[in-house]
Amino acid sequence: MGRARIGYRWKSAALQRAPLLAIRYGLFIAFLLYFALMSFVSPYFLTTVNLLNVLRQTAPVLIIAVGMTFVIATAGIDLSVGSIVALVSVVAADILHRGGSAGVALLVVLAVGGLAGFINGYCVARMNLTAFVVTLATLSLLRGLAFMYTNGYTIPISNDTFNALGRGEIASIHTPIIIAAVTVIVARFVLTQSRFGRYTLAVGGHEEAARRQGINVREIKLWVYVATGVLAALAGAILTGRVASGSPNAGLTMELEVITAVVLGGTSLFGGEATIGGTVVGTLFTNFIRNGLNLLGVNPFAVWVVTGIILLIAIWFNTTVARRVEDWLRVQTLREEM
Numbered sequence: 001m002g003r004a005r006i007g008y009r010w011k012s013a014a015l016q017r018a019p020l021l022a023i024r025y026g027l028f029i030a031f032l033l034y035f036a037l038m039s040f041v042s043p044y045f046l047t048t049v050n051l052l053n054v055l056r057q058t059a060p061v062l063i064i065a066v067g068m069t070f071v072i073a074t075a076g077i078d079l080s081v082g083s084i085v086a087l088v089s090v091v092a093a094d095i096l097h098r099g100g101s102a103g104v105a106l107l108v109v110l111a112v113g114g115l116a117g118f119i120n121g122y123c124v125a126r127m128n129l130t131a132f133v134v135t136l137a138t139l140s141l142l143r144g145l146a147f148m149y150t151n152g153y154t155i156p157i158s159n160d161t162f163n164a165l166g167r168g169e170i171a172s173i174h175t176p177i178i179i180a181a182v183t184v185i186v187a188r189f190v191l192t193q194s195r196f197g198r199y200t201l202a203v204g205g206h207e208e209a210a211r212r213q214g215i216n217v218r219e220i221k222l223w224v225y226v227a228t229g230v231l232a233a234l235a236g237a238i239l240t241g242r243v244a245s246g247s248p249n250a251g252l253t254m255e256l257e258v259i260t261a262v263v264l265g266g267t268s269l270f271g272g273e274a275t276i277g278g279t280v281v282g283t284l285f286t287n288f289i290r291n292g293l294n295l296l297g298v299n300p301f302a303v304w305v306v307t308g309i310i311l312l313i314a315i316w317f318n319t320t321v322a323r324r325v326e327d328w329l330r331v332q333t334l335r336e337e338m
Helices: 002-041 048-073 081-097 102-126 131-150 160-167 175-193 195-205 207-212 217-243 254-264 276-295 300-337
Strands: none
Touching: 002 276, 048 081, 048 175, 048 195, 048 217, 048 254, 048 276, 081 102, 081 131, 081 217, 081 254, 102 131, 102 160, 102 217, 160 175, 160 217, 175 195, 175 217, 175 276, 195 207, 195 217, 207 217, 254 276, 254 300, 276 300
């Protein structure tokens, strides 16, 4: 009887955890299944050229998504990242066009991104304004500044050193891929191993409790937005170098891509839960879906429809399904203990 009872409990626990595991690792499973399907449907999908091309195009989105992961982990949002990309794009192009060096241009655009992030963070953390409203305002403000800066024109860039950020290679590996990989490694360490990462999750999990524990909530929020602004500027520099021109249209709707990737990757919109690994997979998944649709000759405008659908599904799972499964599992565990 004892062994039978233990076996029953083990099977019951396994069955209870199965839905939760499916929710947590469903994205990874879907990603692998999609790869398997596309390898049969398109002979060009699993080629080295195509895979490297997608990774290179994904790198700027992933870099910003890493920063957005920290922002959303604090229960915030940053809608201005695409506009930061546009502003730094035209600023960098203008500096280079006037004879400035690639190093100066890069330092200036990182400073511009940090300043934009500081403005967002100051309004959210110090003035207690809603993140959605603040970053929606700066989305329009920064994009407008980018258009005013160039009167809507594109500025060509002939500086090979700066363009190497988006086009260059190091040991036969595209530079954007290397930069994105380093960003991911550093961000994962910060989130999982550093005090700042623990405090970020604590602020998003329960802000008042974090404040009572002595965590400087305002400083955490401020630096999260500053870091995201700097990463958006870095991504903007890479995009600018890749197309060898600065454009006020750069980064258009990029905030949609970034938020989709982060939410799809499992970072909770309510804050307190975040995963850099999930963000990486979410970013790759959305971009490989876009790539697969293009290879299949699907209408390019339909790609945005698919992206919107993916975002809706991701939000549904993030805000409803996952929480219901966790609540159900908690109830079942309590019943077993009784």
